[in-house]
Each structure stands twice: as structure tokens, then as C-alpha cells.
Amino acid sequence: MELNKLTNHIYYLEYNPEVDRPMLGYVKGDKYSLAIDAGYSANHVHDFYKAIEAEKFDKPNFTVITHWHYDHTFGMHAINGVSIAHEKTNDFLKEQQVRARDINYIELMKKDDVHFEKEYSGQDKLSIVLSDITFADKMTLDLGGITAQIFHAVSPHSDDTTCIYVPEEKVLFLGDSTSEDFFNNGYMDKDKLCSLIQTIQSIDCRYCILSHCEPLTKEDLLSYLFTIELQNPSLLDKEN
Ligand SMILES: [Zn+2]
Known part of the structure; x- marks a missing residue:
């Protein structure tokens, strides 16, 4: 799979519904990615890094x-x-x-999830690690000519939801945040x-990126x- 270009500095490896792999984003700054x-x-x-290297880009400095x-x-x-994650993620x-x-x-x-069975076919071990850096509310990365505003958001999908806003490109990464909570009977x-x-409405973005579909406009x-x-x-009453 190739890397797709969304804006001048933002690329992504497409989601793959066959194995339920989410989209992976790549924000390319002048100094860091x-x-x-x-x-x-x-x-x-490895598939992601292969696509990155095919473009002659560096592997990500941060994830x-x-x-x-x-x-x-x-x-x-x-x-x-x-790696960077919200403290609840860890x-x-x-x-x-x-x-x-x-x-x-x-x-x-593997028994619970047919996609997991496919992704881990022939493998009998998991390696689960915590992130190197944690944050509680928000943090900003200056990647060189472009910034990533990383922040915790309230979402129906999971309590540790983290969104990433790149203001220079008007792109907002939302993970799976708009979906129901699959670990709570799909509530x-x-x-x-x-x-x-309301969070999405308040942000000046052109694209909203969900992990398991094509990029959408706001x-x-x-x-x-x-x-x-x-x-x-x-x-709706509450909104008005
Ligand atoms: Zn999810």
C-alpha cells in the first residue's frame, strides 16, 4: 500500500477493512515527523514504514x-x-x-475478533508496551514549520480519546472518537x-480524519x- 497525500505536509496509509487496520497518519515537519x-x-x-521510505521520507520521530x-x-x-499517549491510555x-x-x-x-485472528495469524505472542511520554490535558509539538496540537477530548468511544489538530493544514485527526463504545456493549x-x-465545531479545520474511513470534510x-x-x-434542546 502506498502513502496517500492529503495536504502539503500530511500523508496517510489508508485503513484496511479486511483486517480492520486503522488509517495511520504522517505529519511531515521541516525538523521532525x-x-x-x-x-x-x-x-x-512495517507496512507503514515501507510506504514512508518509498517516498524517501524519514521514519517518524514521534508517534x-x-x-x-x-x-x-x-x-x-x-x-x-x-511514543506519546494520554495517561489514561497507559x-x-x-x-x-x-x-x-x-x-x-x-x-x-483471536476467538473474539476475526480481524485479530487474521492480523495475528501464525503468531502466539503479544508485545504490549506503554508510551514513552504521557500527558493529561494537552501538549503541542513544533515539528518545524508545522505544529501538532495534541489534546484530550470527551468522546463516546473511549475515556482516553486523544485528538490531534494541525492548524497550518486545517486538519483534525479524531481516531475512532465519533463511534460508540465497543467495549461497553456498543453503548x-x-x-x-x-x-x-461542540469540540469539532469550535475547531477551524477543513478535514476531519476518522481512523476507519476515508478523510471527510468537516x-x-x-x-x-x-x-x-x-x-x-x-x-438538540440542549444545543439551543
Ligand atoms: Zn477504537
Whole structure:
């Protein structure tokens, strides 16, 4: 798979629905580069780096994690450079490390998720690591000529949701934040969705990048989210 160009300084490796691999972003500064999410596995990281090297770009100096789910983090042990995650992401990953002490854990994961079985086919070990740097609220990386504003956001998908805004390119990376919570029976917390919609509305962005679909314009994403919100009219009252 090749790297796709979104803007002058932003590229991405497309999501892959066959194995449920999320999109991986690459923000190229004059001094440093930043990856958005580590990916599903060492293989996913290697495929990403191969696409980066094919463009004659450097491997990422930093990798920021959007949330703890395994398709975004279980490749962290194989990345180049420094990883960054919200402190709650590391708490969730610590729980995963404890679970993974059970040698049957990988087999249980394969049984639970057909995509996981494909991604980890022929493998009998997991390597789960925590990030090198943690943050609580927000932090900014100056990559040289371009900045990445990394911040925690309220979201219905997971409590550790991290978004990345690149103001110079008007791009907002949202991870899976607009989706329901798959680890809580697919519950959609509409108050949290409402809060996330307000966050998105307040940001001057042209593109919104979700991990498991094509890049969307801000207008397209908001009109889609409003259709979810419309299913619960009380939310609209709150907005007005
Ligand atoms: Zn997720």
C-alpha cells in the first residue's frame, strides 16, 4: 500500500477493512515527523514504514496514540522514535499487559475478533508496551514549520480519546472518537457525542480524519453526526 497525500505536509496509509487496520497518519515537519497511531501489530508498522521510505521520507520521530484499542496500539513496541499517549491510555494498556500474562490471551482475542485472528495469524505472542511520554490535558509539538496540537477530548468511544489538530493544514485527526463504545456493549453516550460535536465545531479545520474511513470534510462529518444526534431530540434542546 502506498502513502496517500492529503495536504502539503500530511500523508496517510489508508485503513484496511479486511483486517480492520486503522488509517495511520504522517505529519511531515521541516525538523521532525509525527505518526498518528502505532497500528495493529509489528507487521502494520512495517507496512507503514515501507510506504514512508518509498517516498524517501524519514521514519517518524514521534508517534501519538489516539486511544488504547489494540488496532491502534499493539504495534507500539515496533515503532521508531518516541511514543506519546494520554495517561489514561497507559492505564488501559497496563490492564492489557496484566491480561496478556495469561498465555491463552492471544487465542482468546483471536476467538473474539476475526480481524485479530487474521492480523495475528501464525503468531502466539503479544508485545504490549506503554508510551514513552504521557500527558493529561494537552501538549503541542513544533515539528518545524508545522505544529501538532495534541489534546484530550470527551468522546463516546473511549475515556482516553486523544485528538490531534494541525492548524497550518486545517486538519483534525479524531481516531475512532465519533463511534460508540465497543467495549461497553456498543453503548452510544449521546451527551458525550454532543460534547465532541461542540469540540469539532469550535475547531477551524477543513478535514476531519476518522481512523476507519476515508478523510471527510468537516461539513460532511458534522452532518453525519447530526443525524445520530437527531435520533435523540433532547440533545438538540440542549444545543439551543
Ligand atoms: Zn477504537
